[in-house]
Amino acid sequence: MSSIKNLFKLKNETVKPVLKEVDTQEAREQIRVTYYQSGYGDSTKALGEPLTLGMSLSDLYNSFEDLCRKQLNEQEILKQPHKQSQEQEKTNLRRSETALSIYEGQLKAKIDDIDRHKFEIMDVKTNPDKYGIDVDKRPKAQFYIGLALLLPITIYLFVFYISASYSSFFKNFEDGSLTAAIFDAEALSKALNDGVLEAVFVGTIPFVFMGLGYLVHMFQKEKGWKSVMKLIVLFLLTFLFDVILAYLIEKKIFDFNALPGESFTAGDAIQSVNFWGIIFAGFVVYIIWGLVFDFVMKEYENVDKIRNFIRNKKEAIRNDVEKKHELIEQIDKLKHDISEIEGKIAELQSKIDGFIFPVKEYLHYHYQYMKGWYQAINSELKFPNKQLDDLREKCEIVASDHLKKLNVSESDHQNVVYS
Structure with a gap:
């Protein structure tokens, strides 16, 4: 486990890119060998017992998860794409809210214009000089x-x-x-x-x-x-x-x-x-x-002057009503978009607040552990072939059930987020 710690320390060190890549590869190779050796030793001690394998895999997972949670810098790197996406969504949200405010102001102005035109149609008959x-x-x-x-x-x-x-x-x-x-x-x-x-x-x-x-x-x-x-x-x-x-x-x-x-x-x-x-x-x-x-x-x-005035006002009302309906449609669409953006921001925030588990990396170490476990069964145990085959089959079932329980078996995802 100290090798895993060294791996994360290597990621946080400020070194030249070539040296960092070389050091990381060496650290990963050391961790791979450590997991292989741990699987080999645990299998030798337990004589390949499937029940012991299940508990060992659980311990392996818990240790790896706990280590990942403690690697804050590594978590920060993994969360960085989500933070960038969230900032972009927040920018989109501010843009949409600004547009919504403008459209709502235009809608209020159109409604006021319609009411004003209606009042003027009634008032012009008694106060034309106005x-x-x-x-x-x-x-x-x-x-x-x-x-x-x-x-x-x-x-x-x-x-x-x-x-x-x-x-x-x-x-x-x-x-x-x-x-x-x-x-x-x-x-x-x-x-x-x-x-x-x-x-x-x-x-x-x-x-x-x-x-x-x-x-x-x-x-x-x-x-x-x-x-x-x-x-x-x-x-x-x-x-x-x-x-x-x-x-x-x-x-x-x-x-x-x-x-x-x-x-x-x-x-x-x-x-x-x-x-x-x-x-x-x-x-x-x-x-x-x-x-x-x-x-x-x-x-x-x-009379005709007043009629022309009223006719023009009615035409203005028709135009304003059409513009009003257009603004209402745009406002409804913006509200829907804002609701979706807020949902995306909340979803991204849950990922940022949560814990990101590196699935691919864990599977790599899991398979190294299982490789050491099977290698010990093949090399160290002097059982009949039929018994060895049965033991390997039971261990495979235990390993498969372990991955299914964690929901990381056959995963195409690089990382999994736990809120």
Whole structure:
């Protein structure tokens, strides 16, 4: 056993690598010879008795194990790979915990963003200025009221300008009634009978005025004197067109009622109540339509700004929810990985805290002992061959049972860890 101690001492000495290798080989050869000699001597004394062999092998194992436990430096060398693996796992654990902390922070931020978006969707309807939306704080009902007024006024203007344009350009008057001149229920059908171009001209006249009204709304959005001048020009054009329609209608009525030799002049038109009635029936209603249209469009833009804001917020919520699910999956995976890493660290720690038994080395010495034991039976015992064969067979069973009991027989492991 002193040779085994010398072996471990040789491993701990700081010498040149070549000398250390030579010394270790010499020490191992000395130990091998010592175990062989011990087996030979014990077998000679016990006359190869199998029962004595079992006890001797147990003593051999206990002595070897006790010696290994006392060789702290040797144990430290054997445990070094486990410590390195544990440090690597601890590095992986810190990396995973850092990633987990980052993902959990991102998840909390996403949840806060979702809650904030939901609150803003509800709050923007009452506090649009808070979110940079410049809208009038008026109830939405005014939009629908304005729309309800705009529709019948639009129908009126269509009827008026179709009838008035047909009367002024194409109609042959059969009486001098002003009402019949302005409002002709069959104006469009009569224009169609006169020709396609006449029908197109009469049918599209109202759209010209609608377009002028739309331009008035658009120019009002602009600021400055240029916008004011554009508005003045548009109103003058509309007024002049209505003046022309009124003049032509009033002239046809005058001509229908005129005596031979009478002629219609601009002065007559200005002095005629019917002339101004036609103008105001068209132009004033057109002004009203333009103001109502402008109001409705502004209200719609106010509502549309809020709708766009809400639409964008809902899209942001959908994106955040998708990102939230991705983060939850990543967090769950990281938690699973962390649990596995902690299990590996605990397993490695149990190996570090435990005792590492060098299986291969013990088997080498065990077989040397058994070789000496069998050699003594063959050389020293003068028994009949049959008795020697039976004795060797029983010793082999005892040696095999000993290794099986230790769970080191036919082992492919270099070392075994006992926690």
